[in-house]
Amino acid sequence: MRRQLSSLDFMQTFSGKLELALKNLSMAQFPPDASRTMRKFASSEVAELLDVTEAYIRQISLKEKGPTPEVTANGRRLYTLEQVLELRTYLSEHGRKKWINPRRIEGEECQIIAVTNFKGGSSKTSTTIHLAHFLALKGYRVLALDLDPQASLTSLHGSLPGFDAREGDTLFSAIRFDDPVPTKQLIHKTHLVGLDVICAGLDLTEFETSVALEMRKSGGTSFLLRVSQALEQVADDYDVILMDSAPSLNFLTLSSLTAATGVLIPVPAHMLDVDSTGKFLELAASYMQILSDMGTSAQWDFAKFLVTKFEPNDHPQANMTALMRQVFGEDLLLNMVIKSAAVADALTWKQSLYEVQRARFSAPKTYDRAMESINAANSEIENLLWRSWGRE
Known part of the structure; x- marks a missing residue:
């Protein structure tokens, strides 16, 4: 019996239709001649x-x-x-406050933080964009690096002048083995002073194939240093670099973990998410063991778990959080990011909560609770940066 539906026709038809619909929506929100600005x-x-x-x-x-x-x-x-x-x-x-201008000084290294977990929907992108905006508003020089081919972090910045994923304008151009381009060429300014971004696109998936081919030719683990080497070219220009990883533990994620000085693992307090995180840790440990046996290892200043999408009145979530606190101890951040319609609405508008005026929400108290939660978690992460720099 011959089946009637062509997989190729189906994928091509709806990828094209969906791309056009989303492009039209994006054009309506941010026309090509419109410049996106930060609120006052x-x-x-x-x-x-x-x-x-x-x-x-x-x-x-x-x-x-x-x-x-x-x-x-x-x-x-x-x-x-x-x-x-x-x-x-x-x-x-x-003034009298020593660190009111928090930018790092001589002797303090750029902090490179990987936000990672191979469970989709764990709020990696939301965590990254809100932390990036928080730090930029606080006066730090921040580079946000999108390592997910789905490019969610990239799309949150609207239409960036000069960016074209189809023209190789992603990190892959800097980490490929043949004819890499300087990382600085891939950086785009955003509408937030102090925040730059390196965008993502489907060509990031090519890194997996190129690593396999390179290992077949020369063996070894040189691919692990590709992200680190690319970021070394621009690290002097920033205080913090944030990497939004793909929901998978692939070669690119491993290379980013090697480049990182710190790691954040967002985990919703649900059984399936926590169970998936356990499998992520088990798989990561097996990879790290192989790399260690080969003489390569990743050393971090810190690695912390962050509870996301938390609903305070949900008893199963409270129980799961208690379990996580028992297991992870001090490596679980004290502050949790609550689940909020305000955050969901802001992301729908392709904005972080920091970009949206409080008056835009029909229930301002919802905004207040979400902002309080996000600020508390981000402040705790900022303290980790200071501790890494040896500040009091």
């Missing part, structure tokens, strides 16, 4: 970002020191992100 920040938000009082910010403005904010009809002071960073520099030069 109220003085209360600026005070929180700079860890000073709002009265102090107001006093500086009244004395006409630092940047001049926009003053609305009702007297609110609004600052652009560029002005927030200018104010941070001003306070670091004239």
